[in-house]
Amino acid sequence: GIQVEQSPPDLILQEGANSTLRCNFSDSVNNLQWFHQNPWGQLINLFYIPSGTKQNGRLSATTVATERYSLLYISSSQTTDSGVYFCSNTGKLIFGQGTTLQVKP
Amino acid sequence: DTAVSQTPKYLVTQMGNDKSIKCEQNLGHDTMYWYKQDSKKFLKIMFSYNNKELIINETVPNRFSPKSPDKAHLNLHINSLELGDSAVYFCASSPGALGTAYNEQFFGPGTRLTVL
Numbered sequence: 001g002i003q004v005e006q007s008p009p010d011l012i013l014q015e016g017a018n019s020t021l022r023c024n025f026s027d028s029v030n031n032l033q034w035f036h037q038n039p040w041g042q043l044i045n046l047f048y049i050p051s052g053t054k055q056n057g058r059l060s061a062t063t064v065a066t067e068r069y070s071l072l073y074i075s076s077s078q079t080t081d082s083g084v085y086f087c088s089n090t091g092k093l094i095f096g097q098g099t100t101l102q103v104k105p
Numbered sequence: 106d107t108a109v110s111q112t113p114k115y116l117v118t119q120m121g122n123d124k125s126i127k128c129e130q131n132l133g134h135d136t137m138y139w140y141k142q143d144s145k146k147f148l149k150i151m152f153s154y155n156n157k158e159l160i161i162n163e164t165v166p167n168r169f170s171p172k173s174p175d176k177a178h179l180n181l182h183i184n185s186l187e188l189g190d191s192a193v194y195f196c197a198s199s200p201g202a203l204g205t206a207y208n209e210q211f212f213g214p215g216t217r218l219t220v221l
Contacts, residue, residue, distance in 0.1 A: 041217075042212075042214055043212040045209070045211065084146055088148075090208050090209065091203065093150040093203070094150075095147070095148040098147075
């Protein structure tokens with residue numbers, strides 16, 4: 001069955017809008033990581049966040065390991081935020097299926 | 106630059122051929138990985154090595170053979186290539202082993218393999 005489920009699968013935003021991406025785990029979370037795969041295919045580390053909240057510029061992430069979910073917040077979205085966002089339970093080497101984000105100018 | 110690097114970036118070959126993809130990391134990490142990303146963008150672990158020792162070998166055809174000459178390198182050799190092997194292959198590394206708090210992963214740029 002699905003072990004890492006991401007929602008929504010697709011998201012279209014107008015530039016400047018905010019959004020929240022979610023990652024649910026059916027199993028225990030052993031270290032969690034968020035990635036952005038840009039349109040050129042590069043996988044870029046966003047956050048390594050086993051628990052708690054971290055912020056980096058317009059992006060922030062929160063992981064509640066006891067409730068088996070993590071959230072990625074994108075504020076004031078820009079066209080360069082477009083791409084696919086993945087979460088991964090790195091302790092089990094399992095990726096979610098991704099959220100494809102398109103930010104329109 | 107400090108990074109995970111892979112060569113080649115693109116690989117186009119005929120069915121039945123044998124090919125290799127090389128990966129090197131200069132981050133001083135102990136653990137390295139190979140992932141396969143299919144056409145639907147799904148990322149799946151193939152292999153993991155810790156200090157040159159194979160620790161994870163997922164259900165992968167034995168035509169795929171990883172080799173780690175030292176802990177900074179993890180190469181992937183594929184025999185008798187098939188159409189279904191077409192995908193993007195990513196190498197990654199992490200400071201520590203699985204099960205530790207130090208397995209933040211860093212990915213290489215990927216190798217796009219096309220089998221004709």
